[in-house]
Amino acid sequence: MATQRSSRALRLALRQASAPRVQQRTFVSAVNAASRPAVKQTAVSSFVQQTRGAKTVDFAGDKEKVYERDDWPRDKLLEYFKNDTLALIGYGSQGHGQGLNLRDNGLNVIVGVRKDGASWKEAEQDGWVPGTNLFDIDEAIGKGTIIMNLLSDAAQSSTWPHIKPQLTKGKTLYFSHGFSPVFKKQTGVEVPTDIDVILVAPKGSGRTVRTLFREGRGINSSFAVFQDVTGKADEKAQALGVAIGSGYLYKTTFEKEVYSDLYGERGCLMGGIHGMFLAQYEVLREKGHSPSEAFNETVEEATQSLYPLIGANGMDYMYAACSTTARRGAIDWSKKFKDTLKPVFEELYDSVKTGKETQRTMEYAGRKDYREAFEKEMEEIREMEIWRAGKAVRSLRPENA
Numbered sequence: 001m002a003t004q005r006s007s008r009a010l011r012l013a014l015r016q017a018s019a020p021r022v023q024q025r026t027f028v029s030a031v032n033a034a035s036r037p038a039v040k041q042t043a044v045s046s047f048v049q050q051t052r053g054a055k056t057v058d059f060a061g062d063k064e065k066v067y068e069r070d071d072w073p074r075d076k077l078l079e080y081f082k083n084d085t086l087a088l089i090g091y092g093s094q095g096h097g098q099g100l101n102l103r104d105n106g107l108n109v110i111v112g113v114r115k116d117g118a119s120w121k122e123a124e125q126d127g128w129v130p131g132t133n134l135f136d137i138d139e140a141i142g143k144g145t146i147i148m149n150l151l152s153d154a155a156q157s158s159t160w161p162h163i164k165p166q167l168t169k170g171k172t173l174y175f176s177h178g179f180s181p182v183f184k185k186q187t188g189v190e191v192p193t194d195i196d197v198i199l200v201a202p203k204g205s206g207r208t209v210r211t212l213f214r215e216g217r218g219i220n221s222s223f224a225v226f227q228d229v230t231g232k233a234d235e236k237a238q239a240l241g242v243a244i245g246s247g248y249l250y251k252t253t254f255e256k257e258v259y260s261d262l263y264g265e266r267g268c269l270m271g272g273i274h275g276m277f278l279a280q281y282e283v284l285r286e287k288g289h290s291p292s293e294a295f296n297e298t299v300e301e302a303t304q305s306l307y308p309l310i311g312a313n314g315m316d317y318m319y320a321a322c323s324t325t326a327r328r329g330a331i332d333w334s335k336k337f338k339d340t341l342k343p344v345f346e347e348l349y350d351s352v353k354t355g356k357e358t359q360r361t362m363e364y365a366g367r368k369d370y371r372e373a374f375e376k377e378m379e380e381i382r383e384m385e386i387w388r389a390g391k392a393v394r395s396l397r398p399e400n401a
Contacts, residue, residue: 067249069218072242074105080239081107087144088112089137089163090151091119094176097206098150100126101213101245109133112140141166146240148174154365156180157187164192172196172236178258181226183358197226198237200244201257209245218247226254262352267345281386291389299386300393 054065072080086109088099095111102109111128113119115136128134137159141147147167149156157180167173173195175181180189181197191197202209202221212219221244223237230236241249252260265271277298284294309318319327351357364370381387394400 064250067223067238067241069242069247072239077239077243078106081146081243084108084145085110085143086146086148087140088148088150089140090149090155091123092150092152093206094202094209095119095150095206096122096126097209097213098148098176098202098244099123099128100210102243103133104213105243107243110135110140110143112137112144137163138166144171146172146174146236148176149180150176152365153177153179153187153361156189157362160187160189164190167192167195169194172198172233174240175199175254176201177261178224178226178254179262179358182254182258183355186355186358186362191227193227194229195227196229196233196236198233198240199224199226199254199257200237200241200246200249201252201261202244202246212247213245218245221246221249222252222257223249224252224254224257259349259352262357263345263349266348266352266357272341278384278386285385291385292393295386295389295393299390 054067054071056063057066084107086102086107088095088102088109089112091099091111091113099109099111110133111123112135113123120134123134124130135143141163149163151159160180169192173191175197176199178199178201180187181191184190200221200223202219204212204219209219221241223241225233225237228234238249281294281298284297285291289297306318306322309321319330322330364373367373
């Protein structure tokens, strides 16, 4: 997690970045055009044109629809939302990224935050103007037709008794996480029954949402409908997904989104990978390897060499790019790691689905000293030898010289 200071520094850098470039390829054209040098190719995906430009994609034998940005060009978005005011509540990571993208796309978007608080000041720094497109939360909700609740999960719970009465018939309620309505027993977020309730969940931080948009690309996102009163909730979610900067979208449910999200970030995305880094590093150090060697063989080679290969072309490509010795050992040991770790992942998924993880989150976020407690944990991580060694290793990269 970035510190508040680093987040603000990154935000300043993003404001100074160049204007977005025109997207050169769609998701479908990119997949069709992809090639893997030196690796034998087999056809794995097929596409069939559907209504509204949706594509049916064969994901390893399981056919799903995807919705591209090209399905909702800018002029179509402007026409679709011409009578709407998008009231974006909260200006954290997702609020910042989605809000600026909506504004750059020309939509009528306003921001609602606590007046003169830290988020208010950051919004002003990003060009939001008090009384024009920056208001306190109540006024923004009153002006909005689509209420985009992008407060933190804990804040959504604590503010819900005040916000719910303002969600009158005819408005649309938008989330970027299924946490609050799915785990309503813990959060208290019971949505009104007479409004559309939708979700668009970018698969990355709000910073990434903004960065990829400015680069002319687009993050992949899921979308879902919790409640469809008007009969238009599905297409509304698709349109908003493109408007906030998605390159393509796939459909899910509120439940599946929050289950997979909580599960993934505790597993391979963050918690699991950190645990594996620590375990491998500690064994190397205990066996007499230096901090620089242990870090390079654990983190640096992974993040700078191997993981980018996987991201670009897949695990098979990464294996093919390595030596026979590395390939043989990796394939053999992957089975043992899978068999050993699968019970841990089963336990993790059950903990998410039963609400144990939600309860833990709510209790933690409800502590008066949770910010201080979080910073203490971050300081402990910063002071771990592995990450202190990593700071020195990163300083040696040519681009940082």
